[in-house]
Amino acid sequence: xxxxxxxxxxxxxxxxxxxxxxxxxxxxxxxxxxxxxxxxxxxxxxxxxxxxxxxxxxxxxxxxxxxxxxxxxxxxxxxxxxxxxxxxxxxxxxxxxxxxxxxxxxxxxxxxxxxxxxxxxxxxxxxxxxxxxxxxxxxxxxxxxxxxxxxxxxxxxxxxxxxxxxxxxxxxxxxxxxxxxxxxxxxxxxxxxxxxxxxxxxxxxxxxxxxxxxxxxxxxxxxxx
Numbered sequence: 579x580x581x582x583x584x585x586x587x588x589x590x591x592x593x594x595x596x597x598x599x600x601x602x603x604x605x606x607x608x609x610x611x612x613x614x615x616x617x618x619x620x621x622x623x624x625x626x627x628x629x630x631x632x633x634x635x636x637x638x639x640x641x642x643x644x645x646x647x648x649x650x651x652x653x654x655x656x657x658x659x660x661x662x663x664x665x666x667x668x669x670x671x672x673x674x675x676x677x678x679x680x681x682x683x684x685x686x687x688x689x690x691x692x693x694x695x696x697x698x699x700x701x702x703x704x705x706x707x708x709x710x711x712x713x714x715x716x717x718x719x720x721x722x723x724x725x726x727x728x729x730x731x732x733x734x735x736x737x738x739x740x741x742x743x744x745x746x747x748x749x750x751x752x753x754x755x756x757x758x759x760x761x762x763x764x765x766x767x768x769x770x771x772x773x774x775x776x777x778x779x780x781x782x783x784x785x786x787x788x789x790x791x792x793x794x795x796x797x798x799x800x801x802x803x
Contacts, residue, residue, distance in 0.1 A: 579606040580628040585618030585644065586611070586659070587636055587795050591682075595631070595659075597691070598686045620646055632651040632676075634660040634667065642674060649675035655696040659689065664772030665771050692789045709744040712802045714786040716744050725786045735760060736779040739772075743790060743800040752797035 582599065586592050591779060592611050600605040610619035610625070620623035622630060622644065630648065645656050657678040658671050661693040671679045677696055680689060708717045715724045721737065723730045732740065738760040742751060751759075757772055776798070780787030791799045 579608055581626070582607055582609045582629045582631060582693065583618065583621055583625070583627045584609055584611050584631045585615065585636060585641065586631070586633045587613050588633075589613075591659075594686065595689070599690060602690065613637070613780050615641065615644055616766065619647060622652075622654075622666050627654055628652055628700070629693055630656045631693070632656060632658050632660075634658060634662050634671075642670065645671070645676055646674050653700075655700045657693065657696060668771065671775065672735055677734045701742050707739075711744055711800055712786060714744075714783065715791060718788060723783075725783045730782050730784075731783055732779065733775070735775045736782065739775055740777055740783075740800075743798060746799055746800075748799065750793050750797050750799045752795075756798065784803070 584592060584595055585784060586595070592613070596609040604708050609625075612621050613640045617637055618632070618636070630644070632644055633643040640661065641658060645658075646799065648654060648656065651796060656676045657680060657684060659680050660667075661682045663681045668679050678692055680692065699718075708714050708715055710716075713726050716737075717723075723732055723737065723740065739756060741757050742756060753769060753772060755770070776790070780790055783789070789800050789802070791801060793799055
């Protein structure tokens with residue numbers, strides 16, 4: 579059974595998420611609930627969870643602070659579920675270590691599948707082939723990216739962008755396709771957010787950042803030098 583901690587002060591959302599996750603037959607979930615940030619932080623420290631679902635705007639300690647504190651000692655998957663949709667908030671969420679950022683309102687089936695995928699990826703329950711191009715490799719089984727022999731730490735979005743490109747090596751992926759595949763269909767994500775992540779990804783990959791080619795007016799392609 580997978581244990582989830584939901585830190586959310588809206589009682590209606592608490593009930594909707596908890597009931598949906600615990601009544602699904604596909605997986606076995608138990609959901610603990612905290613209605614304020616301090617209680618949520620204490621529960622996260624005191625128990626071993628498979629996933630944290632955090633609202634940002636909480637009484638007392640906010641979700642961002644919970645994430646910062648947990649990342650000092652834990653790599654538990656963290657997903658923000660929040661009404662705060664500003665680009666700066668989303669980028670901040672990834673910068674401090676979240677694995678996904680979902681903006682309210684969201685379909686419960688989508689939230690469920692995202693949560694299930696995060697947990698399974700963190701536990702290495704999904705086995706896939708290792709993708710390589712040039713001196714760069716991506717292992718979907720453990721989320722590890724190796725560039726020129728050194729491990730590269732990427733945010734969840736940077737990892738998602740690289741994964742889409744390397745899985746489709748040699749093919750042009752349009753900006754729209756990339757955003758749909760990484761952020762989700764009809765996400766409404768501003769293209770400037772993609773530009774920021776692409777710039778950071780290339781920088782993180784060092785010399786191998788040049789493997790990602792910009793095809794003017796068409797999109798992006800990753801290829802061997």
